Amino acid sequence: MIASLRRAWFRRVGGGGVGIAALALLAGCDHRPTSPPPGRHVAPRRIVSLAPSCTETLVALGVAPLLVGISDYCPELPAGCAATRVGGLENLNVEALLELDPDLVLTVQAADDRGLAAFRRLGVAVRGSNPQSLAAMLAEVEALAVLVGVAERGRELAASLHARLDAIARDPAARIPTIYVEVDEPGCFTIGHSSFVHEAVAAAGGLNVFGDVAQDYFQASQEALLARAPDVVLLLHPIGRPLAERPEIAGLAAFRNGRVIADFDRDSLLRSSPRLVDGIEALHRRLATP
Amino acid sequence: MIRAPGRALATLVVVMLIAFALALAVGPQGWPSEAILRLRLSRAELAIIVGSGLACTGTVLQALSGNPLADPSVIGASSGAAVGIVVARWCGIALTSPLLPLFSVLGAYAAIMLVLRIARTGGRTPVQTLLLAGVTVGTLGLAIVLLYYNFHTGDAGRTMLFLMGSLGESKPELIALAAGCVAICIAAATLSSRALDAFCAGETSAHHLGIDVERYKIGFCLLSAALVGVIVAVAGMIGFVGLIVPHVARALVGHAHRWLIPASAIAGAAFLLLADLVARTAAEPLELSIGAITAFCGGPFFLLLLRRRVRERDVLARSDSTDDRGRPR
Numbered sequence: 001m002i003a004s005l006r007r008a009w010f011r012r013v014g015g016g017g018v019g020i021a022a023l024a025l026l027a028g029c030d031h032r033p034t035s036p037p038p039g040r041h042v043a044p045r046r047i048v049s050l051a052p053s054c055t056e057t058l059v060a061l062g063v064a065p066l067l068v069g070i071s072d073y074c075p076e077l078p079a080g081c082a083a084t085r086v087g088g089l090e091n092l093n094v095e096a097l098l099e100l101d102p103d104l105v106l107t108v109q110a111a112d113d114r115g116l117a118a119f120r121r122l123g124v125a126v127r128g129s130n131p132q133s134l135a136a137m138l139a140e141v142e143a144l145a146v147l148v149g150v151a152e153r154g155r156e157l158a159a160s161l162h163a164r165l166d167a168i169a170r171d172p173a174a175r176i177p178t179i180y181v182e183v184d185e186p187g188c189f190t191i192g193h194s195s196f197v198h199e200a201v202a203a204a205g206g207l208n209v210f211g212d213v214a215q216d217y218f219q220a221s222q223e224a225l226l227a228r229a230p231d232v233v234l235l236l237h238p239i240g241r242p243l244a245e246r247p248e249i250a251g252l253a254a255f256r257n258g259r260v261i262a263d264f265d266r267d268s269l270l271r272s273s274p275r276l277v278d279g280i281e282a283l284h285r286r287l288a289t290p
Numbered sequence: 291m292i293r294a295p296g297r298a299l300a301t302l303v304v305v306m307l308i309a310f311a312l313a314l315a316v317g318p319q320g321w322p323s324e325a326i327l328r329l330r331l332s333r334a335e336l337a338i339i340v341g342s343g344l345a346c347t348g349t350v351l352q353a354l355s356g357n358p359l360a361d362p363s364v365i366g367a368s369s370g371a372a373v374g375i376v377v378a379r380w381c382g383i384a385l386t387s388p389l390l391p392l393f394s395v396l397g398a399y400a401a402i403m404l405v406l407r408i409a410r411t412g413g414r415t416p417v418q419t420l421l422l423a424g425v426t427v428g429t430l431g432l433a434i435v436l437l438y439y440n441f442h443t444g445d446a447g448r449t450m451l452f453l454m455g456s457l458g459e460s461k462p463e464l465i466a467l468a469a470g471c472v473a474i475c476i477a478a479a480t481l482s483s484r485a486l487d488a489f490c491a492g493e494t495s496a497h498h499l500g501i502d503v504e505r506y507k508i509g510f511c512l513l514s515a516a517l518v519g520v521i522v523a524v525a526g527m528i529g530f531v532g533l534i535v536p537h538v539a540r541a542l543v544g545h546a547h548r549w550l551i552p553a554s555a556i557a558g559a560a561f562l563l564l565a566d567l568v569a570r571t572a573a574e575p576l577e578l579s580i581g582a583i584t585a586f587c588g589g590p591f592f593l594l595l596l597r598r599r600v601r602e603r604d605v606l607a608r609s610d611s612t613d614d615r616g617r618p619r
Contacts (some may be wrong), residue, residue: 043583091440186385186452212576222333224460224575226326227319240448241386245461247332251325 034250042105043056043149044125048086048097049074054106054129056273057141060157063148075267099121104147108272131272132196132216134203138162141274161277165203168284172205177231177287179206180254184237185271188220188248196272204283206232222248232259232287236266261286295543295553301577302542302556309563310334316567318574321509332428335465336457338559338565340525341535343472345558347517348532349539349551350479353486354510355421363530364517365424365511369403369431372520376438379449386448386461395519399429402511455581471520473510475513476555482506483547490545528581530588531558538591561587 015278048069049055055074058064064081084100087093097105105119109128119126127147131137140159145154181191191197191208192215196209209221209230225248233254239262243249254260264286265284267281313334319326339420344362351360362368363367374397375390382403383389405427409419422493435453459465485506495502521528539553572578 184448184451185449187456187458188349210487213575215576219577221318221570221572221573221577222329223317223319223322223326224577226329228575240384245386247325247329251329 003164007116041146044102046100046102047104047106047148048100048102049106050086050092051106051107051108052267053131053271053273054144055143056271058106058148060274061141061145061148061150061153063150063274064149068102069097073265081176086265094122098124106144115205132194134165134196134199134276137196137272137276138251140272157274161274163279164281168203168205171284173288176205176207177233178209178228179232180225180228180230180252181210181234181236183217185240188225190216190220192218192243193214196276197269199281200276201234201270204280205287206283208233225249230254232261235260235262236264236270291583294545295549298542299549299553299556302539302553304561306338306556306560309560309567310338313337313563316571317608318465318571331420332465333457333566333570334563335469336459337526337562339465339468339472339563340457340521340528341531341560342476342519342555342556343468343517343534343558344531345539346472346476346479346551347514347535348558349536349547350486350510350514351532351540353538353547356490356492356508357402357421357445358537359533360421361529362514363428363527363529364421365514366401366405366426366428367398367514367518368527369428370515370528371395371398371519372448373397373431373434374519375448375453375522376435379446380438380442384475385449385452385540386459386464388463388467391464391471391520391523394523395516397431398519398522399512401431406508406511417573429495451524453522454579455528456560457525457569457580459524462552468520470523471516475517479510479511480548480551482509483551486510486547490559492614508546526581528562528584530581530584531562533590534584535561535589 030228042114043062044066045066046072047058047066049058049067050094052069052074054069055067055070055077059075066093067077067081067083069086070077071092072085074085084096086097086100101126105124105126107126108130109114109116116126116128129143131140141161141178142151142154145151145157148181149237161169181197181201183189183191183197188212191201192213193208194214195216198211202211203210203220209225210218211284215218223232229252231254233249233252243255243260249255249260265279267283268275314322314327314330315329317326321523347367348361351365351445352358354360355365357364358604371394374394375385377397378387378390379385380394383393405420408423408427409416411419423566435450442449484494486503488499488501489506491499493503496506531612534551535558536554539557542557543549543553543559562580562584565580565587568587569578569580569583570581
């Protein structure tokens with residue numbers, strides 16, 4: 001139960017989406033596909049992004065001025081852009097969102113999310129996507145670019161991201177270090193091979209120590225972490241408890257050897273957006289440094 | 291019916307020692323390294339402290355309320371402690387701070403005192419009103435926790451997950467504090483076993499037996515608040531232990547609290563040791579929620595117990611309404 005709650009919470013906060021359960025209650029359940037209603041060929045001009053990854057993608061495409069509303073978890077927009085914050089996780093301000101009169105709402109909710117259907121019933125076009133791999137992220141960049149009418153820019157951005165990933169792949173380390181990625185505490189909340197973070201770690205030249213687990217995010221046992229003895233520990237959350245007080249971390253050779261990375265820009269690895277490539281490059285550099 | 295409570299208690303001690311040995315020896319890694327052994331020892335210590343404390347609280351509350359369904363959540367103590375934790379977090383106190391138990395004990399105490407004040411009429415505290423007020427205050431407490439979750443979305447997720455219960459806490463100061471508090475409370479409850487026995491016969495009978503009912507009632511509520519507050523501060527809210535274990539202990543050593551309190555404490559420790567063993571090994575390398583394990587083990591057992599109790603009541607009711615040959619009176 002903890003693991004599933006954490007997973008749901010993490011998807012919304014770390015993964016970038018926003019809970020819209022209240023809307024679901026308001027409008028009931030629907031399972032239509034997640035693309036905007038057919039017949040709308042005009043590029044949207046008033047977009048609300050409820051997901052940091054969508055916001056970052058639009059910023060990278062150079063169309064940040066189209067954003068009229070963003071979630072509390074989204075990054076600051078470039079100078080000159082003004083967007084209203086419409087809440088976050090459990091406190092989405094639906095009325096504030098509707099007042100912005102958006103012609104498109106972007107979110108990373110899964111296709112069968114009831115919240116998407118609820119938005120549609122309120123007459124708002126919604127696009128939900130959930131790119132859980134590097135290929136899906138690159139495809140999403142191109143798809144969003146087409147949607148907002150900058151298809152060419154999208155192709156160029158995706159190509160440049162692809163080229164940067166290829167450059168990292170051509171620079172393999174002498175030895176691939178095993179790495180434990182912690183995305184939350186208390187407990188050892190980590191990633192399995194179903195998460196895009198697992199693929200990002202692999203692209204950076206690391207081997208996820210829990211890569212054999214067929215989960216996206218899950219709570220590992222403290223003992224399993226000690227037994228798997230990773231070479232590197234990567235903490236992608238604010239440190240709540242001193243590491244020396246955590247026996248499952250303090251007992252690792254990585255801790256004794258100073259191979260614990262606690263100051264990493266966590267959002268760069270936890271959001272499936274073009275910024276993920278920045279995170280992969282930064283992690284690649286950190287892993288190469290002994 | 292129970293002939294040798296001493297022998298039953300000794301058996302429980304042996305069971306707990308076996309559970310302790312298993313908790314140290316069994317794990318996915320076979321023979322453990324020093325670091326893993328230290329980890330298992332820390333979890334086992336916490337399992338013993340939390341298990342014995344929760345079971346003792348359950349026994350005291352069941353005697354006090356004369357209700358076999360009573361446990362820390364019923365009189366609002368658990369959610370009071372949870373509110374204390376939320377207030378501490380709101381004041382910026384870390385989840386590992388030694389100040390945290392102070393807030394949760396105060397929260398549990400405030401909840402219990404509020405329940406007592408609401409439930410008290412004419413200088414007395416009838417059991418039904420006590421339970422009703424307890425459930426209401428408990429619900430209010432949970433509402434405060436949920437509101438905190440709404441308003442502090444970033445950090446609140448972590449606090450909520452902490453409250454859901456785990457034996458991962460390993461800070462020696464917190465463990466020592468909890469151990470001391472639980473030991474003192476168990477000793478105090480054992481020394482007050484005569485009063486607890488009297489409460490089982492009802493408040494009026496307890497009064498006729500010379501027990502200062504109101505004073506003891508407040509004392510036992512304070513004791514429960516201290517236990518629940520400290521346990522919630524180190525391990526979150528782990529359910530079912532305080533509800534189930536006292537019934538098992540009662541079946542083994544009888545109803546005399548002189549034996550029942552220590553037996554409950556030992557059985558509670560053994561139960562949580564085994565539950566934690568399952569939590570960390572059943573789905574390795576995943577760690578399961580300890581609260582889910584206690585509920586899965588405790589739930590079916592409790593339903594069996596409830597069913598048996600209902601049947602016994604039916605038999606009693608039938609014998610009351612029929613004569614010796616089974617004919618209606």
